[in-house]
Amino acid sequence: MFKTTLQRGSLTPLMSSIRGTAKGVKILNPSADLLPYKGEPVTNKPVKVALETGKSYSWCSCGLSKVQPFCDGTHRKDGLTDVRPVKFQVEKSGEYYLCNCKQTATRPICDRSHKEVSGAPKDLHATQFVMFGDNSPVYDGVARKLGYKPKNEGFQ
Template sequence: METQVQPEKDSPADLGPHRVRLTGGRRYRWCACGLSKRQPYCDESHRGTAMDALAFQQSEDITVALCGCKRTQAPPYCDGAHKTSTPT
């Protein structure tokens, strides 16, 4: 049975972005559900829910801001949504 996750209420996700250094060519899995204890990356805590991680990679080494609030419209990157929306 799948459980619908409500990141705003149930997750340890942070409200702000995570500024991280990514290695070019390496694959990453961004936590979309908000349940991971290794934010902003997936630790498989989404298992048993209807959600899954977002796999992504960069072509070169780069520092980026990954979304922590899980409200971005440009996942996995922060788009500033944490500044304009609040958890319910």
């Protein structure tokens, strides 16, 4: 599945690709496109954007940018993410649907992966109780000092 094309007279790969490629889009930083991480879904719909030939764009692949679908540098904050923006150019000026669920295999163009993204919040199944074991007397003391009352083998 990993495909490498060698440039004639050279031992360096011209292009390495694991993902599908979007037609009419030239990726300027292939290493960012090959990262296996997928960002946080912003919406489950693509964004229609007018793009021009010759201009370079940075598509947010982490999902944390405030200027979606483009990158604003939020990914640079320590501890947030290892994902980098995908820098690209289009071969023909026009309107393009850029992915906003961040799950596309043809970054940055939408491939309708948003149809498979759950709309449920990530904390939907998080517990509402604080659980502890019998061997945690420190936590037990702190919880009592904070006013929590033991109930059902946990504090509420």
